[in-house]
Amino acid sequence: MTLLDHVPAAPAEGARDRAREVVHALHALIRAEAGAEAQAAGIEAADLEQAVWLRLLERRPGPEVPADPARWVRTAVRAEARVARRRSRRERAYTAGEPPDDWAGCPERIVVGADERRALRTAVGRLPGRCPRLLEAMLAAHDPTYREIAGELGMSQGSLGPMRSRCLGCLRRMLAAEVVAPELRGKER
Structure with a gap:
């Protein structure tokens, strides 16, 4: 889609000629200014160029060559670059592989964490x-010491480590049996 597609159809030839004149007069200047400012703004040059063309289209009373085209283009490109820099500071790209920095306070994470804790306790x-009883004591919110756990369960502190290891191994085997193994695909058969 070009600038010419946005020109009203009523005064057909006059408006189209005027739009061609604007595009011809400003094209190289906008491309050069956008290319120069894009990297510092953290935006693609083509996106910055498109934003400037839209700014020109939004001017009233229609697309015309500004009185001082070089100044207008510099001002418009820099203004759009500032907008892009502000936007990049506020917006964060979401990558599926890693959670965002504030993932801990995210409502979805809170729900997922609660489900995981419920499944673990079950x-x-x-x-x-x-x-x-041993693992529940170790999972307690107040993070008890081995001495406190041994006193609560009535057993020696030295036997907690080996017993904990056996219990975790049993839990690991039990959970591994419940997880469905993925089906083999392709050449693996």
């Missing part, structure tokens, strides 16, 4: 013997 509750 799995811990299904463990045999004294494992549920």
Whole structure:
């Protein structure tokens, strides 16, 4: 889509000729200024150029060559570059591989975390013997020491480490059995 596509159809030839004149007069200047400012603004030169053309189209009473084209283009390009820099400071690109910096306070993360903790506590509750009580004590919100856990469970502090290791191994095996293995695809069969 070009600048000519946005010209009103009523006064056809006069408006189109005027628009061609504007495009011809400003094209090289806008391209050069946008190319010079784009990298510092953190925006593609073509995007900056397009924003300036839109700014020209939004002028009233229509697309005309400004009185001082070089000054108008410099001013418009720099204004659009400032807008782009402000936008880049406020907006953050989302990448699917890594969570954003403020992911911890995100409502979705809070819900996912609650679901994960609920699933973990349910799995811990299904463990045999004294494992549920030991792991629940270790998962306590107040982060107790081994001495406090040993006192609460009535066992020696030295046996907590080996028992914890056995319980976590049991939990790991139980959860691995519940997770469905992915199907083989392609040449793996």
